[in-house]
Amino acid sequence: xxxxxxxxxxxxxxxxxxxxxxxxxxxxxxxxxxxxxxxxxxxxxxxxxxxxxxxxxxxxxxxxxxxxxxxxxxxxxxxxxxxxxxxxxxxxxxxxxxxxxxxxxxxxxxxxxx
Amino acid sequence: xxxxxxxxxxxxxxxxxxxxxxxxxxxxxxxxxxxxxxxxxxxxxxxxxxxxxxxxxxxxxxxxxxxxxxxxxxxxxxxxxxxxxxxxxxxxxxxxxxxxxxxxxxxxxxxxxx
Numbered sequence: 359x360x361x362x363x364x365x366x367x368x369x370x371x372x373x374x375x376x377x378x379x380x381x382x383x384x385x386x387x388x389x390x391x392x393x394x395x396x397x398x399x400x401x402x403x404x405x406x407x408x409x410x411x412x413x414x415x416x417x418x419x420x421x422x423x424x425x426x427x428x429x430x431x432x433x434x435x436x437x438x439x440x441x442x443x444x445x446x447x448x449x450x451x452x453x454x455x456x457x458x459x460x461x462x463x464x465x466x467x468x469x470x471x472x
Numbered sequence: 473x474x475x476x477x478x479x480x481x482x483x484x485x486x487x488x489x490x491x492x493x494x495x496x497x498x499x500x501x502x503x504x505x506x507x508x509x510x511x512x513x514x515x516x517x518x519x520x521x522x523x524x525x526x527x528x529x530x531x532x533x534x535x536x537x538x539x540x541x542x543x544x545x546x547x548x549x550x551x552x553x554x555x556x557x558x559x560x561x562x563x564x565x566x567x568x569x570x571x572x573x574x575x576x577x578x579x580x581x582x583x584x585x586x
Contacts, residue, residue, distance in 0.1 A: 402579065405577065
């Protein structure tokens, strides 16, 4: 079936440090799924951070980047310099498969220390 | 930011009781999804609609849940007889298109079954 595996949290980094949260996927229903990173800030609902629909392309938002790598079936989330306000739970997801529902990873809690 | 509205935010029920939650999708979004996120942060797709019509649902939903998306009224998801294992965060999402598109999530209804 379709699945997403991501870094188990919690991940703790200090402000201004770099960050990478790993994500790999398995999409058996479709060759080129859409890939997403969603984020849930404390007290808020799940919201889209970035989306990439083409293999080889990079998406970016709020200083975060992720590249759709079909060869390694990965979509790692990176940021060069995190801020305390980036503390949240990050979910890697794939969409457009089977029933067109979104398949989520189990989330990575990020804590950024001041 | 998403404009999907979910009510109530919190719901506490006893085992065997009905539990009903509502969702108003973003204006102009004909596609609505319901997901269950358990305490392990795992997402489970429950059901989706296009306009008022059910497109797909899992067995559990078909047997124990009642869901609808009437025109000009909120969508609803109701557990007919709550079980302890139903305690979870129920997420509603809407989308402007069915196939391979971003979903916009509400804040969720957190259900606790005592």
